[in-house]
Amino acid sequence: MAVVQDPEHGFYWDAAAAGRLDILHCRACGTWIHYPQPRCPSCHSTDVAPTPTSGRGHVVSYTLTHYAPTPELADSLPIVLVMVELDDAPGLRVITNLVDAEPSEARIGLPVEVTFERRGEHTIPQFRPRR
Numbered sequence: 001m002a003v004v005q006d007p008e009h010g011f012y013w014d015a016a017a018a019g020r021l022d023i024l025h026c027r028a029c030g031t032w033i034h035y036p037q038p039r040c041p042s043c044h045s046t047d048v049a050p051t052p053t054s055g056r057g058h059v060v061s062y063t064l065t066h067y068a069p070t071p072e073l074a075d076s077l078p079i080v081l082v083m084v085e086l087d088d089a090p091g092l093r094v095i096t097n098l099v100d101a102e103p104s105e106a107r108i109g110l111p112v113e114v115t116f117e118r119r120g121e122h123t124i125p126q127f128r129p130r131r
């Protein structure tokens with residue numbers, strides 16, 4: 001999987017490599033922002049900063065995909081895609097993979113926590129059930 005590094009998103013990948021899930025937070029109005037962008041979508045302030053989160057949350061929606069978007073994922077089917085709301089950032093939703101779980105474990109409300117998978121030179125944040 002290709003991971004694009006640019007100045008706007010670099011903090012996210014650097015934090016992941018350090019074992020943290022950092023999310024942009026607006027210091028003017030308190031809005032959490034994901035995907036990263038230079039201005040707050042709520043108040044248009046540019047006073048936004050990467051902020052560490054606990055990496056804990058719960059599933060608010062999910063889907064199973066039986067189609068591999070790239071050939072190297074063909075052995076991973078079905079892929080469980082989940083939308084996670086972070087405990088630290090109510091209202092913010094992160095779309096990610098559910099890992100370390102059977103597909104049948106996916107459900108709305110499932111408590112999850114971030115985990116990091118090293119792929120080549122990049123570290124990918126994903127979520128697993130909280131046990």
Ligand code: ZN
Pocket residue numbers: 026027028029030031040041042043044045
């Ligand atoms: Zn704001």
